[in-house]
Amino acid sequence: MMTISEGYVHELAEKGLRLDKRKFDEFRDVEIETNVIKSAEGSAQVKLGNTIVIAGIKMSVGEPFEDKPDEGVLMVGAELTPIADPDFEPGPPDIRSIEFARVVDRTVRESKMIDVKALKINEEAVWIVNVDLHVMNFDGNLIDAGNLAAVAALATAKMPKYENGKVNYDEKSGALPITAMPISVTTVKINGKLLIDPTKEEENAADARLTVSIKNDGNICSLQKGGTEGFTVEELDKMLLIAAEKQENLRAALK
Amino acid sequence: MTILKNERDLVVPGEILAEGLDYLPGYGAFREGDRILAKNVGIVSIRERNVGVTALSGRYMPKAGDKLIGEVLDVQMSTWFLDINSPYQASLSIGEASEEYVERGADLSRFFDVGDVLYAKIISVSKHKNIQLTMKDIMCKKLRGGKIVNITPSKVPRLIGKAGSMISMIKEKTGCNIVIGQNGRVWIKGENEDLATQAVLMVNDKSHLDGLTNMVTEFLNSNPGVKVAADAKVYEYVEGDAN
């Protein structure tokens, strides 16, 4: 396949342009659909332009971690399934999917979105909440799309009933203990310009990348820098401003 | 004895097109016993006793004599390898690229380098899909600058139009230089690249409608030289070579 050259993306950025004619600080169209998977306790499909991510929540009961006996367990996993892109290979998770899962995991965890203490059932048993991110079509910016899907799925999940030491998946007992909603905004630097919500071509051409995740109260709950180039302090300030402003758009889409 | 579909009917693989031995399977069709069936999703085409299907999707399959647009992927001792928008790469040997005498081991990248876009002709396709190209034909050349639009290969004849009528009209109204490869790649260069792109994609999307030429003409008349927003996923760019 003929590829759009990195040089061309750089050249456009220099002129203040993007391949899809968006402004530098403009998100692609966002579509969020919740409860799309019946077999999951919570689910959401997010379309961010041509990127499609499905998040599914499965809950089970197990033992707490030894160092955190009073807390339930929250885990985020991700699969870059080969259906999503001609370059994704089947096989064990590669470094890209591991980073993707870990960044979303940290964002959800550090925002204290779920009150994990409320997931304790008794001394031996706690709720284990698995969030699995399934990428169906890849066109860049997995982190923002995946985070949005995870948050939407968690916020709309229904906990199964726990009776006589068994999980009854056919009966629901209510929502998860939600305390915050973190939103991620990813910015890339191309030829000295800052662009949000990069497509696949823009990610390939990017010199550096920063994901900023922000809670309802405006505080930041996670950061992730990627790419081989650095940022100046001024650039960082600018990216924090963009993130603070643009997270509102995604938060609105969540409602 | 009977034909079961009409010209221009939409069919899917396995649909029976004709029964009996009076008809022959053309492109996109096959014979099974005394029936002729469709191989592809496409449009039925009946040419006298030939019943075939013009596919509406699928990769380009190379044929000798086709002129196409390829991208240089690799340069070796005496050969270039090109991506031709098909599952198979094509090769261009130095003897087919230049009349010039070239010393053994010379650096071929001074003729064509990785990433260059060429308009070339297929001289042969072997049973095992080894594809040989030549640049020694009228119009064959390196394409500089501009951009590449991909269309469905089976729609290339529609874009060219009867005796080149469609493409001449688009060139005239947009002032763009346009080269069409049989492999579904279209090279466009000029002031109104976006407008020309829209027109080409319009032909691609509405190729089976009657009155297509009028539709495209009207579109171009109502948007003289206007830059039109385009879907970035549909087309791909050639790196801007200053010329």
Add this chain to the structure above:
Amino acid sequence: MRKFTNMLKVMPIRADGRSKEELRELVIKAGVLKNAEGSAYVKMGNTVAVAGVYGPRELFPKFLQNPEKAHLKCRYNMAPFSTKDRKRPGQDRRSQEISKVVADALEAAIFTKEFPKVGIDIYIEILQGDAGTRCAGINAASVALADAGIPMRGLIAAVAAGKVDGDYVLDLTYNEEEKTKADIPVAYMPSMKKITLLQMDGDLSADDLKNVVNVAIKGCEKVYEAQVEALKNKYTAVL
């Protein structure tokens, strides 16, 4: 009393209200993913499969290249959230076996000799599993292959049938599968009248088996109609 027996007659025999030879709610859409060359979505009751096809494309590693025909690869994968108990991500032995029989079932339809040396990749993602996932996967993959423009002898439709409480029953749910004496997935190519996948585990007489397969084939013909319609819907919209 008479009224009561009448009611019994019209009362559905299955938990979800279906008659014995009735398919579950069936939804098929062609062309649902942008990156894949061909794709399809299939919902059979609570079982949901999405298939994507890439290719024909260059095949690596090179030793897999066959100079006579295309190499067909299939990967059947269940999403972790597709089942009641979370499925561990990745390919277990069951997924690998299903991938193999599904690839064979589909290859029967494909003119692989037109594409020497290359690979055709079929990816099936099961997003929701309520029995019959391999059949839903085949139904989606077959539409995705046609959507990708790969030359085929015909579409392949699949559905399972079994024997429950003495009745031959089509398109089993998970709860019905638990009760069946045998669960038999069948893939069938109506244009060639050929069975391209047949598996069974259970305990059945030869006569019962024939009857179950017949019920399944009748079901496949209904699925086939929906596949044709899905493709025509997509391409009519394009025209």
